[in-house]
Amino acid sequence: MSTTNATTAAPEQVEAPQKGFAGQSVPRKEDKRLVQGQGVFVDDVRRHEVGYVHFVRSPYAHAAIANIDVSAALELEGVYGALIGEEVAALTDPFFQLSVPPGSEIKDYALAVGKVRHLGDPVAVVAARTRELARDAAELVEVEYEPLPVVVDPERALDEDAAVLHEDAGTNLVWSGAFDWGDFDTALAEADRVVRIERLHFDRFSSTPLETSGALVEYDRGTAQWTLHANNQFPGFAIIMMGPALRTGMDKLRFVSQDIGGAFGNKICTHPQLVALCLLARKLNRPVQWTEWRTDQHTGNSHGNERVFLDVEVPVKADGTMLGFRCKAVDDCGAYSRYEPLGCIIWAQVTPGLYRWRNVHIDFSQVCTNKSPCGPNRGYSRMQHLWFTERVIDIVAHELDLDPVEIRKLNYIKAEEMPYETPNGCVYDSGDYARCLDMALDLIGYGSIEEKRQDAQSRGKLLGVGIGSTLDSGTNNFGQSQLLNPDLQFSGNNEVASVKLDIFGEVVVTLGTTPQGQSHETVASQVVSDILGVTPDDVHVRAGHDSYWNSHAGFSGTYASQFAVTGLGAVSGATELLADQIRRLAAVILGADGPDAIVLDGGFAKLRDNPEAALPFMACGAIVNANNAGLPPELDDVTLNCRYVYKPPFQVPDKERKFGNLTLTYATQIHACVVEVDPATGVYEIVDYAAVDDCGNRIHPQIVEGQVHGAAAHGLGAAMFETFSYDEDGTLLTSNFYDYHVPHALDMPPLKTGAIESPSPFTSLGTKGMGEGGGAGIHSVCAAIQDALRPAGNAIVTDSHNPYHRVWDLLRAPEASRALVKVEQR
Amino acid sequence: MEPVTSQRIGVTVNGALHEREVEARRLLVHLIRDDLGLTGTHVGCDTGNCGACTVLLDGAAVKSCMLLAVQADGATIETVESLAQEGDLHPLQQAFSDHHALQCGYCTPGMLMSAKHLLDHNAEPTENEIRRAIQGNICRCTGYVNIVEAIAAVAKGEVSA
């Protein structure tokens, strides 16, 4: 199905095309309201007579619900009502499950029905006149639990004696399958050395957006219409899950949002809470308002996927060329599979990482445990896999005493090999990894690193340098879901925009996206300006999302690094249609030969040969909208209101071979990190840091750089501080910002950035989606720590999360980690 | 005097006196947001760690989620809504925009008030002092890089509002 078009020359490093506003860092439209505190976030939306809600949540990780009694809560003055799991089970159908059997048998409802499966699992929701009363009422709800044994270790979840979370499924297995490409057995036979790594663990954390989830939900009895002012970032997905559950049509669920305070994938799987709110709003005949508290987000909302890689085998040639890898992977999706098991395939967008590895075999399984359910957190599934590939190359280099820079350059896919087809048919569009690596190393002064090492040593510190390479694969082909479940009816992708000239010629843009800080209004206006010959100040982009009135398509939303491709693809498509219509109209009005005789400049449609003859946009808008008598019939379709659906060119992948292109674009980020470790305590500090990105043509370089900063900070936080840690009873030990430490201003290292642009040959603007960042911060910190520890026990870093106490363990007992790695000479 | 569970308080917010009957348990941030409708000040956590709720109370930066409204009786409070004057942005607001020191904007009001507190007390802060001044304000979008730059630019007088 897919072809590889090998280019013979390396792609030029292109300066951002100076067509006008694209490529410039113009002032942001969003800022004026946000710096004045005039943004409208979901908790800012007010309604009279609203019922504030509080969810009653399980204190147990796993328990049967013997009884729920809300009568005491309902007696409290000011309480409007409540909803419990039994009612939900009667009024709704379980959420659609994406997996095949047995995972397909999981019954997931808006509130726990019959049993609770993680600490924080909601069992009831109460609504009251004030926030405080709702909280008081929640305390009066009496729930009798019968605790059950708990499963927290994904490697034990399929043991015979493991407690089963979902009786209908009969097992904790959500999905399993084998991925096999190339010929690993032959590669193994051809190897000069085989490096075996017993276990690598990617830890559980999340990007914890500062604004928690929330919604104000209203139900109109007359029209049976729900309106949800919610900060859900993927309404397309939410509606598809909620409609059938609520036994209602898609159009009856209107999603509205204006400003969203960060999401990072954390605000995708809130459909269970939203269904509970829909039922409650209808039951009470009043609007209900939910503000998720921080502790609720940590215990009850999405975590990032935790993943263990076992029995890793890496065949290596004498010169350091790696031939592939084989391993088992176990993914822990928490108590419910909501966006899962998509995580079981999405990593395959980057199967060989950045490397020319052709022979891959992974036995992949995903299991439920009594922990918070996972959601597609920033870097979703690719981050876990790319951390794995980076650990592999770093450990191989370490054990075979090969230079970490040279071994990467040896194995990297080269710029001149782009577009490059991976072993499973994904096509990396463009990139120059070696060049980015050189830039990153230069920024941290790699040339003088040995001097820095000596200097650190003189101060009693161990210095280490680490590289983290990563890819941001963007614009999904949802057909990859069929590789997990051939019966699923999802494939391709889309996004919508509409652009119009309003009655007096104003340019108005409507987006199908749900930005949470990615500056869509600004960037869209730049693209529109260049096509119409106006300035961004002339372009009004509607703030936020409204699924009722917006252009809205099946996959509308903001997730998975794609706006620069799908969103801007839709915007530019719609604007080109509008530009064409303006030219056709002007040609008739000005008596020109045809639309090619017209240019758009400065808000006017002008005769190319006689620019004095100019029709202002204002006149165009007025003529079509209010003064259209006598226009010739060939202009009947000129409405000056153009809607365009951008559809990336995908095919359904080959289900037998699990082969095909799964994402359209691949942005690169290469990070380099310098740490100093105190060998006495394991405490370490990042003393220098560089991040180099390549996302193709950058429409707004300052915004791109901001995304790189943020992604680096998330990565560093996950590496150094952030973990969702559970004890053996399934109690979450880091359930708020006191225990779950995120980087503050003093925690951040000096952060240097660089950029190149390898335009994507597959997108109209040469842009690529970017922003997730693929966890490069984690990869580079792990590598730096391992490098630092060489002279002090030579431990191997096998965990993505390395707080001080873990580094101390590596210093104190390096043999434990060293025992996990074996090198076989052939 | 005897303890009361609610009382009438008077709080001057952004120059205007507001009198309200409030429950003793009502947090100051909820008075500001819900009772006075000033929704610029935000809530981001429940343990007083994130600083999204930062306001100035009698000139000092405080976290309004860690104060009861009744504690603010008689006090003078400034929120983000007080920064712009008749449509003209405060230099800090302008600098934040110029330097792309905000992405989603949720931490921004608290961040601006902490920055204002800093510059009200220290006209020439070092980079370390700037970071210390916003240490109580969590941002998950920007990595703080541009925020520090923006504040430094205002301190150096590089920003025209």
Added chain:
Amino acid sequence: MLLSEVGYARPAGVEEAVRLLAQNDGARPLAGGQTIVNVMKARAAAPDVLVDLADLDELRAIGSTADGGLSLGAMATYTQVITSAEVKAARPVLADVAAQIADVQVRNRGTVGGNVCSNDPTNHLPPVLVAAGATMTIVGLEGERTVPAEEFFLGVYMTAVGPGELLTAITLPPLGEAGDGFSAITIGADGTCIVNAAATVQGDEARVALGCVSATPALVTARAEEGAVREAVRGAGLEPPSDVHGSADYRRHLAEIVAVRAVAAAGEGG
């Protein structure tokens, strides 16, 4: 995040504050609120009455004592301690340590009295005051009494301040020829302490108080030299907690190190 119903009173003077505390078992003082409001938000505790000490100006005074020591009113905020000329002159370690606590907003409200009376084992001031040999002044219906810092901290969240009583002042002896030092390993910069230690070194002898390793600061004395300090810490039989930030073993290990570092810092200061 939302508190249970609570009674509130804001007395004008210490006597009235004590009366209010004494007349209700469930009454608690409200100082800066940086701990108690959080505790009440989590509903981990729900006092019946909060007695707001904000108007007790006499409890905010920082001054010198007759013998050249330092007197801190219990309501002095961390910011006041950091900017106080008297503190800088008499016991500068207090300003250094206060400057490491959390962030500006917390320091503008949080009080020294709150820090010691809440006695969260990870707090900064209890070890400093134990090492320095401070004295705590407590006022109750019966009048005023003093308790040495070493005897003030009784258990997690528990101190010698009983029901109906109020801590009013903390007094530190003059530094003289001695030196104070402090060292901590924290979760992130200026974050919660994983372990901390405060040392006051007079001549050859070090008093070292370790925090985060037991319910109350653990005091050891030793010759002010690394080996002796380590041995003293090891000999203290510490049973530190294990949690997500560190195992008991790790804390025991770190305790030795911060003790040595605190003593070294005291040596430099003295």
